[in-house]
Amino acid sequence: MENATIFCAVLFISLSIAVAELRGNYATFVNSTWVDTSNPSGPGDVVLMGPSTVVVGKNYNFTCHVVCNPLCNFTWLFNGLNVTSGFSEIFMHPANFSDNGVLTCQATNVVTLTTKAVSKVIRVTDPKNNISVEPTVQYPPTAGRPYGLRCLTTGNATAALWVKNNLVLETSTKRVQLLHKNTVLFFDPLTIFDNAIFQCLAFVGPWPLTSESFILRVNYGPQTPIIQAQNLLGPAVRQSFQCYVDCHPLCNYTWYLGERMFWHGSHVSIQLANFTISNNLTCKAVNPVTGFTGAASIIPKIPFGPRNAIISGPSELILGHSYTFRCSTPSYPPSNHTWYLDNKAVAQGDVYQVASATLADNGTLQCTAHNDVTGLSVTNSTELKLINGTTSFKFSSASLVAALTLLLLQLLP
Numbered sequence: 001m002e003n004a005t006i007f008c009a010v011l012f013i014s015l016s017i018a019v020a021e022l023r024g025n026y027a028t029f030v031n032s033t034w035v036d037t038s039n040p041s042g043p044g045d046v047v048l049m050g051p052s053t054v055v056v057g058k059n060y061n062f063t064c065h066v067v068c069n070p071l072c073n074f075t076w077l078f079n080g081l082n083v084t085s086g087f088s089e090i091f092m093h094p095a096n097f098s099d100n101g102v103l104t105c106q107a108t109n110v111v112t113l114t115t116k117a118v119s120k121v122i123r124v125t126d127p128k129n130n131i132s133v134e135p136t137v138q139y140p141p142t143a144g145r146p147y148g149l150r151c152l153t154t155g156n157a158t159a160a161l162w163v164k165n166n167l168v169l170e171t172s173t174k175r176v177q178l179l180h181k182n183t184v185l186f187f188d189p190l191t192i193f194d195n196a197i198f199q200c201l202a203f204v205g206p207w208p209l210t211s212e213s214f215i216l217r218v219n220y221g222p223q224t225p226i227i228q229a230q231n232l233l234g235p236a237v238r239q240s241f242q243c244y245v246d247c248h249p250l251c252n253y254t255w256y257l258g259e260r261m262f263w264h265g266s267h268v269s270i271q272l273a274n275f276t277i278s279n280n281l282t283c284k285a286v287n288p289v290t291g292f293t294g295a296a297s298i299i300p301k302i303p304f305g306p307r308n309a310i311i312s313g314p315s316e317l318i319l320g321h322s323y324t325f326r327c328s329t330p331s332y333p334p335s336n337h338t339w340y341l342d343n344k345a346v347a348q349g350d351v352y353q354v355a356s357a358t359l360a361d362n363g364t365l366q367c368t369a370h371n372d373v374t375g376l377s378v379t380n381s382t383e384l385k386l387i388n389g390t391t392s393f394k395f396s397s398a399s400l401v402a403a404l405t406l407l408l409l410q411l412l413p
């Protein structure tokens, strides 16, 4: 273990000396050999310093910065091809049109051999032969309206091609046309599918000259606004609403209760006590750039009730028969129901079932409805009377005797 560390350190010292000699700066590199190589780290994030636009004929330096222990080794690539290795700095001397492309710096930790890279697009310009892109209209790019880009050139440069997202634009379509000898790219109408990075390209002699990127971001909407009601928020009786709309840039929202404006923002929380049933809640969205508007409305469900409880079912029960009782209460959200027979809770839910009537069912049946959200309750009751049944139904004498026997047995103390 210790031997390996010493071996690595020695190897690193020889490598460093080799690099130092290559660079002709022995002293600084010798010092760096004392860096602790037994604990290598990095490379951290690589930062490539230098201009992204260069002017033909001038000199430029590019420097790679990275945190690395021991010092990283660097490899420079241009348009994917190896340029040089060893140092953190390279020179462009002087810049010419063939320097258009992607410069990459790769930093490698010489102990762990971990590599990280960073790239930069270099654009060569010529003040005498310039190229640029500008809109042909005064208003912002808006979906549904015409829009155009013009390629402006100076000197000997002549506009030749349009490039969309790094791909040469195909020939004209009915909606997207190349006009005036390719100098104008015209959209009629503009759509969100035209969102892209546009460049125009010219030639000065054999050298291509590219314009700076024109980022076209189409303003559109508000489209398909909708209001979504969030869950009821318990006994506080507030409800929240969210307005959704497709819009670029972000739309501005205004809320109306009936005709009355009362809130700005995409989200609103309302005290439902302020509502009357007929109030119509509207969210209006405005695109701050185009001024276009859209709106969505809903009639919110106001929690109410329970107003009254209606118990349905017979009032006379025949011994041994089955019955169903229902408790209905106008309420939003639906109320919970509890059934009581002679003040004893016997069931939950809006239905009460008697599988086989017994003497115990002769009594007061009560239904209590409770709305968790409004916090209100209502109770109603009905008297149940157990009867012989001979008046309503024909029984075989056997079953009648059985029923009466049961009745008598139950009456015995």
Ligand SMILES: *[C@@H]1O[C@H](CO)[C@@H](O)[C@H](O)[C@H]1NC(C)=O
Binding pocket: 027, 028, 031
């Ligand atoms: C070498 O490093 C030491 C400390 O790490 C420092 O004091 C000294 O100045 C350095 N020498 C050179 C030539 O950079």
Ligand SMILES: *[C@@H]1O[C@H](CO)[C@@H](O)[C@H](O)[C@H]1NC(C)=O
Binding pocket: 059, 060, 061
């Ligand atoms: C580029 O680096 C060289 C040597 O390090 C320096 O002399 C020159 O001033 C630098 N040029 C620029 C433009 O920074």
Ligand SMILES: *[C@@H]1O[C@H](CO)[C@@H](O)[C@H](O)[C@H]1NC(C)=O
Binding pocket: 075, 077, 082, 085
């Ligand atoms: C660049 O060249 C060096 C040797 O000159 C080689 O070791 C390295 O792998 C090359 N890198 C790439 C990305 O081609």
Ligand SMILES: *[C@@H]1O[C@H](CO)[C@@H](O)[C@H](O)[C@H]1NC(C)=O
Binding pocket: 015, 016, 019, 073, 074, 075, 085, 086, 110
């Ligand atoms: C840096 O990398 C190059 C190419 O891979 C290599 O020739 C050189 O020896 C390396 N230098 C160090 C100090 O590792």
Ligand SMILES: *[C@@H]1O[C@H](CO)[C@@H](O)[C@H](O)[C@H]1NC(C)=O
Binding pocket: 128, 129, 155, 156
């Ligand atoms: C344009 O081309 C002509 C002929 O090749 C040349 O004399 C002139 O200097 C060029 N102008 C610019 C601005 O490059």
Ligand SMILES: *[C@@H]1O[C@H](CO)[C@@H](O)[C@H](O)[C@H]1NC(C)=O
Binding pocket: 250, 251, 252, 253, 288
């Ligand atoms: C929304 O409208 C208000 C008032 O007109 C304004 O102050 C605010 O900046 C707007 N917000 C956006 C995102 O446009």
Ligand SMILES: *[C@@H]1O[C@H](CO)[C@@H](O)[C@H](O)[C@H]1NC(C)=O
Binding pocket: 262, 270, 271, 274
């Ligand atoms: C609802 O009523 C309360 C108190 O009356 C009031 O403070 C609040 O602003 C009202 N909210 C709305 C949305 O009208």
Ligand SMILES: *[C@@H]1O[C@H](CO)[C@@H](O)[C@H](O)[C@H]1NC(C)=O
Binding pocket: 258, 280, 281, 282, 297, 298, 299
């Ligand atoms: C709400 O009111 C607006 C006009 O005040 C109306 O156009 C819209 O249809 C109403 N929405 C509902 C859901 O009733």
Ligand SMILES: *[C@@H]1O[C@H](CO)[C@@H](O)[C@H](O)[C@H]1NC(C)=O
Binding pocket: 307, 308, 309, 310, 311, 378, 379, 380, 381
């Ligand atoms: C009780 O029920 C009766 C008859 O079904 C109904 O008329 C009355 O309104 C109810 N009372 C309450 C408080 O629900």
Ligand SMILES: *[C@@H]1O[C@H](CO)[C@@H](O)[C@H](O)[C@H]1NC(C)=O
Binding pocket: 335, 336, 370, 372
């Ligand atoms: C009412 O019913 C709801 C849903 O079934 C339940 O979450 C709630 O706890 C019930 N409330 C009472 C008071 O029983």
Ligand SMILES: *[C@@H]1O[C@H](CO)[C@@H](O)[C@H](O)[C@H]1NC(C)=O
Binding pocket: 359, 362, 363, 385, 386
């Ligand atoms: C049923 O209850 C009523 C009133 O509470 C009572 O008058 C009647 O005698 C009872 N009938 C039976 C069979 O217990």
Ligand SMILES: *[C@@H]1O[C@H](CO)[C@@H](O)[C@H](O)[C@H]1NC(C)=O
Binding pocket: 387, 388, 390
């Ligand atoms: C039950 O039926 C028997 C025999 O039919 C009759 O004598 C009795 O009076 C009836 N009782 C009631 C409460 O209807």
